[in-house]
Amino acid sequence: MRAFPRRRPDRVPLRWKIAALAAATACLVVAAVGAIVHLWTVRDIRGRAEAQALNSLYAAMDVHRRTGTLTNGAALDPDGLPSSLRHLTDTARHTAYDGHVDGNLGPSVWAAVRTDGPDGRVLAVQVNMGPELHDLQRLDVTMAVASLAALAAATPVAFYGAGLLARRLRRVCETAGRISAGDLDARTGPTKGRDEVADIAATVDLMADSLSRLLRTERRFTADVAHELRTPVGGLLAAVDLLPPGETEDLLRARVRDLRGLVEDLLEISRLDAGAERPVRAHVPLGAVVSEAVARTGLDARVTVTGPGAAAGTAETAGTVETVETDPRRLERIVGNLVINAHRHGAAPIEVTVEGRTVVVRDHGPGFPRDLLVDGPRRFHTGAVERGSGHGLGLTIALGQARLLGGELRLENAPDGGAVATLLLPS
Numbered sequence: 001m002r003a004f005p006r007r008r009p010d011r012v013p014l015r016w017k018i019a020a021l022a023a024a025t026a027c028l029v030v031a032a033v034g035a036i037v038h039l040w041t042v043r044d045i046r047g048r049a050e051a052q053a054l055n056s057l058y059a060a061m062d063v064h065r066r067t068g069t070l071t072n073g074a075a076l077d078p079d080g081l082p083s084s085l086r087h088l089t090d091t092a093r094h095t096a097y098d099g100h101v102d103g104n105l106g107p108s109v110w111a112a113v114r115t116d117g118p119d120g121r122v123l124a125v126q127v128n129m130g131p132e133l134h135d136l137q138r139l140d141v142t143m144a145v146a147s148l149a150a151l152a153a154a155t156p157v158a159f160y161g162a163g164l165l166a167r168r169l170r171r172v173c174e175t176a177g178r179i180s181a182g183d184l185d186a187r188t189g190p191t192k193g194r195d196e197v198a199d200i201a202a203t204v205d206l207m208a209d210s211l212s213r214l215l216r217t218e219r220r221f222t223a224d225v226a227h228e229l230r231t232p233v234g235g236l237l238a239a240v241d242l243l244p245p246g247e248t249e250d251l252l253r254a255r256v257r258d259l260r261g262l263v264e265d266l267l268e269i270s271r272l273d274a275g276a277e278r279p280v281r282a283h284v285p286l287g288a289v290v291s292e293a294v295a296r297t298g299l300d301a302r303v304t305v306t307g308p309g310a311a312a313g314t315a316e317t318a319g320t321v322e323t324v325e326t327d328p329r330r331l332e333r334i335v336g337n338l339v340i341n342a343h344r345h346g347a348a349p350i351e352v353t354v355e356g357r358t359v360v361v362r363d364h365g366p367g368f369p370r371d372l373l374v375d376g377p378r379r380f381h382t383g384a385v386e387r388g389s390g391h392g393l394g395l396t397i398a399l400g401q402a403r404l405l406g407g408e409l410r411l412e413n414a415p416d417g418g419a420v421a422t423l424l425l426p427s
Contacts, residue, residue: 014169018162023155030147038140045132046109050095053111053127057093061113061123076121085112088122106130168197172204182403184212219270229263265393269400277404279327286322286425287354293332294352299343301350322356324425330401334409335359337394338421346419357425367413376411
């Protein structure tokens, strides 16, 4: 039977997904910003180093022309000069990047120019970028630490915000579950925020209002029809009693009896739908009640009661097994309907097993149709043709009475064939 989907134990909560998404987004933003800042800073350091090298070379070249001395760290054909600057053919100033690290000297920028002398020597100035790059490394570490600190502070905030959203969605989910379970008065009510969650909650409430109106109209119609039919059916039954004995009288009496049973079933369903029924609980021996219910149907069914003091595979009517607190009249109604349904739509042998607080009714026929197992019992719908004829009210009443007792009625098919109805009574 269809039930509202339960939470899977292996599912990941929405708040964790939102928090993880926020954290991943923050990490991507931090990585992108860090990479841009790092590249821009490297480019700025190199640009300033080239400018410093060219300025120093210009001043050293001017002093060398006037005095022939070397200043500002300039040198003629120094060792370590990049090969691109070692053989200059013009008098323009040139720069080159040297990524070689030697001792305390880190990557550097060279600026060089060819002198005007006959020997054509190269005057060069070297500017070390090591200190600036060291500061860049410290900046990278500082940004990483600050980013981690910000991420550590932002993740709980994102988790809390996601929890607020998840709680609002959970309210809507719980309301939908209550409506699916039959509580037509369940509503989510107004939710905080003007967003999609509020729209979903309002839509679920509107759907519940519409569904409630439709079902109440249907239930009212069913109850009215049943009440209106009750009087003429009683008159028909009294009129049949006046007919002379014979085949016609027997046929009419059987048909009127069936009609009266249908009217009584409709009235019972309308009372269950309206919530007007209240169980009258008492401590009763479950095995004895089930055996009595089967006997009252007048149908052939094998009752097996297992438990303390009961031999397996025997019909047990004494109160030596599980004692339950329930409404015996409604319990008999459930068991009787299940046994009648098994005889009407299934095939012999019919087996009724009582174990603990569980009652199992099984036949060996074609089994329950697939749509009944998926959607549950429906009124005036008997499923597959091979299941026989009927009004489809027996299982509906059994299901309603089981819910009224606080129990659960499960419908399934046995692996080796046959329909299995399992009634689980509450502890």
